[in-house]
Amino acid sequence: MNTAEQNFERIERYLQGKLPEAEARALEAQMAADPDFAALVQQHRLERQGLELLVERELLGKMQQWDRETEIFQQTTQPRRGVVRPMRWIMRAAAILLIAFGTYWILEQYDPASPETNAPITSVKPEIKPRVPTVRRSKPTPPRQADPAPGDQPTSDYAQQDPTPLDPAPIEEMTGADAPDYAALADDFFRERDFLPPKGSKGGQAGSAAYNQALDKFQDGKYTDALSKLKPSPGSDTDAIQQKELLALSQYKTKQYDSAVANFRDIAASGKQPYAQRAEWGMALTLLNQMPTKKPLFDRVMANILNNPQHLFFEKAKSLEERLK
Amino acid sequence: MVSNQKPANPQPPNPLFPTFVQFKKNLNSPGYVSPANCTNMANTNWTDEALIAGIQDGGSAREEALKRIYLLPGLREAVHRHVLENGGSRQDAQDIFQEALVLLDRNVREGRFEGRSMLSTYFVAIAKWRWVTIRRQQGRYTDLAPAHYDAEVESPEAETIRTEYRELFQEALGQIGDRCRQLLQLYQLDHSMEEIAARMQYSNADVAKKEAYRCRMRFRELLETNPAFASLLKNL
Numbered sequence: 001m002n003t004a005e006q007n008f009e010r011i012e013r014y015l016q017g018k019l020p021e022a023e024a025r026a027l028e029a030q031m032a033a034d035p036d037f038a039a040l041v042q043q044h045r046l047e048r049q050g051l052e053l054l055v056e057r058e059l060l061g062k063m064q065q066w067d068r069e070t071e072i073f074q075q076t077t078q079p080r081r082g083v084v085r086p087m088r089w090i091m092r093a094a095a096i097l098l099i100a101f102g103t104y105w106i107l108e109q110y111d112p113a114s115p116e117t118n119a120p121i122t123s124v125k126p127e128i129k130p131r132v133p134t135v136r137r138s139k140p141t142p143p144r145q146a147d148p149a150p151g152d153q154p155t156s157d158y159a160q161q162d163p164t165p166l167d168p169a170p171i172e173e174m175t176g177a178d179a180p181d182y183a184a185l186a187d188d189f190f191r192e193r194d195f196l197p198p199k200g201s202k203g204g205q206a207g208s209a210a211y212n213q214a215l216d217k218f219q220d221g222k223y224t225d226a227l228s229k230l231k232p233s234p235g236s237d238t239d240a241i242q243q244k245e246l247l248a249l250s251q252y253k254t255k256q257y258d259s260a261v262a263n264f265r266d267i268a269a270s271g272k273q274p275y276a277q278r279a280e281w282g283m284a285l286t287l288l289n290q291m292p293t294k295k296p297l298f299d300r301v302m303a304n305i306l307n308n309p310q311h312l313f314f315e316k317a318k319s320l321e322e323r324l325k
Numbered sequence: 326m327v328s329n330q331k332p333a334n335p336q337p338p339n340p341l342f343p344t345f346v347q348f349k350k351n352l353n354s355p356g357y358v359s360p361a362n363c364t365n366m367a368n369t370n371w372t373d374e375a376l377i378a379g380i381q382d383g384g385s386a387r388e389e390a391l392k393r394i395y396l397l398p399g400l401r402e403a404v405h406r407h408v409l410e411n412g413g414s415r416q417d418a419q420d421i422f423q424e425a426l427v428l429l430d431r432n433v434r435e436g437r438f439e440g441r442s443m444l445s446t447y448f449v450a451i452a453k454w455r456w457v458t459i460r461r462q463q464g465r466y467t468d469l470a471p472a473h474y475d476a477e478v479e480s481p482e483a484e485t486i487r488t489e490y491r492e493l494f495q496e497a498l499g500q501i502g503d504r505c506r507q508l509l510q511l512y513q514l515d516h517s518m519e520e521i522a523a524r525m526q527y528s529n530a531d532v533a534k535k536e537a538y539r540c541r542m543r544f545r546e547l548l549e550t551n552p553a554f555a556s557l558l559k560n561l
Contacts, residue, residue: 050494054510273499
């Protein structure tokens with residue numbers, strides 16, 4: 001083990017509180033005497049904070065797993081808006097209507113003037129034909145794919161996708177109550193904090209003046225104003241990607257879903273982390289709003305996230321998948 | 326040492342925030358069976374001391390202890406209710422509940438929890454503190470002073486990862502590769518080099534140690550090449 005490694009281990013043990021008292025004192029004295037060494041210890045401390053993100057991510061994943069196992073989350077919170085509750089009411093209304101119709105039908109059959117009325121009532125059940133569910137296949141219209149931005153360099157799965165049109169998924173005929181409220185679901189899963197730092201933090205004010213102004217507007221909920229301050233940036237450096245991300249988020253919020261998908265797709269194609277993974281999640285949520293028409297692409301984006309357990313949004317995607325079942 | 330003494334001035338039972346006794350009852354109640362099954366848990370008597378020791382031991386003991394806390398009846402409801410009554414949404418409440426466990430885990434591992442209050446009370450206090458912090462960041466809720474938290478609880482302030490660093494760290498961690506991430510996570514959780522070697526299938530602890538050092542240096546390198554990190558370091 002060389003000196004650098006020894007020094008590294010010594011500082012680590014100090015920060016973990018594992019250095020013997022005498023050695024810890026000696027290290028503190030060294031820090032007091034040598035500002036460079038003190039800065040190195042500080043840097044170690046900061047790096048350890050960064051590594052806590054790995055622990056945090058792992059624990060958050062475990063919590064979601066526990067929730068799935070126990071379903072406590074579902075029991076302790078209200079059912080999600082518009083996804084489950086309306087179905088119950090429709091079932092209840094249907095049951096009441098059925099009973100009312102049945103009663104009416106029986107009364108119709110009962111004619112006091114008829115000599116048959118004295119006879120015991122038998123075989124009054126109507127013949128009920130089983131209802132055959134119908135499936136409507138959508139016409140093979142050309143799929144609406146968002147055009148990639150000019151100059152797009154295909155580097156990811158999305159950029160390398162086969163450009164041939166996708167077969168539209170068959171759309172089962174269903175009533176409004178059968179279809180999940182995709183927009184509400186997307187709304188439930190969209191967290192501003194997943195994409196942007198909280199308002200007022202230094203990290204959020206790291207871009208150009210225009211970006212910072214747009215960010216302020218976005219965080220104030222003025223999405224159209226944010227959009228007006230952002231212009232598509234052709235570069236692929238961090239600033240350009242950050243700007244494109246905010247643009248995509250603003251488009252998402254103003255329901256310009258096709259444009260949002262195009263911008264998220266560009267960011268995902270850049271492969272620059274963590275933006276690329278965030279963009280994949282953003283794209284999934286945007287496509288969720290466009291369900292069921294965008295189902296094929298939505299499925300592909302979700303599969304990409306779910307195939308990578310290290311993905312920043314793996315657990316959230318799993319949770320979304322569960323909710324869609 | 327962890328003391329489980331009752332507070333000097335016991336409060337009447339509050340359905341919103343169950344007392345320690347209520348929590349403790351829940352914790353050791355024969356009726357309480359963790360749905361994901363605590364059947365494999367060697368330790369069925371989960372006192373605060375056992376939970377703390379479990380978290381500090383790391384590995385599966387930590388996971389079991391954290392799971393026990395996470396699923397403790399009443400705890401989630403207390404946090405949810407506080408957040409909902411103070412301007413938050415259901416999702417905010419769930420986020421705060423989960424963040425509180427992350428912070429509790431960190432504080433306990435780093436020895437910052439001194440055991441002067443009950444673990445469950447401390448948990449709720451962290452959640453309240455975190456919610457106040459978030460509301461302040463959002464420019465709301467500025468009238469709530471720390472006195473709003475339970476006065477008898479030891480300081481619930483938990484060290485969150487500063488937002489301005491979070492982005493930088495995530496960027497660097499995104500580039501070090503899956504194996505390095507896994508290794509550094511185990512290292513951060515204080516697993517021994519022998520355990521790391523066994524889990525990661527290195528031939529021995531020395532090789533694991535070398536790899537941990539290499540990964541850590543890679544992480545440092547990536548951070549140092551980021552100008553934003555350099556300027557943050559200067560401002561420390």
